[in-house]
Amino acid sequence: MTSFATARRIDALGRVVLPADVRKVLGLNPGDLLAIEVNGEGIVLSKAWTHCALCGSHDQLSDYRDKQVCRTCVETLSVGP
Ligand SMILES: [Zn+2]
Numbered sequence: 001m002t003s004f005a006t007a008r009r010i011d012a013l014g015r016v017v018l019p020a021d022v023r024k025v026l027g028l029n030p031g032d033l034l035a036i037e038v039n040g041e042g043i044v045l046s047k048a049w050t051h052c053a054l055c056g057s058h059d060q061l062s063d064y065r066d067k068q069v070c071r072t073c074v075e076t077l078s079v080g081p
Pocket of ligand 1: 052053054055056057069070071072073074
């Protein structure tokens with residue numbers, strides 16, 4: 001597990017830029033959804049769980065036209081009913 005210690009200022013609108021190294025290590029890309037949790041006096045940011053646009057599953061997701069679709073649904077659609 002990689003750990004970072006850094007500081008960033010919050011701008012007037014409450015925005016904070018995540019350092020490029022942090023984004024790279026965590027595989028965060030523009031458009032990704034972040035979960036924000038307040039833990040005591042700290043904040044935990046993590047990549048938010050996304051779900052399959054067809055069945056709601058959180059497992060084995062892949063991107064398809066700006067949507068997340070699970071492997072089971074992809075296989076079902078590939079084979080047909
Ligand atoms: Zn699915």
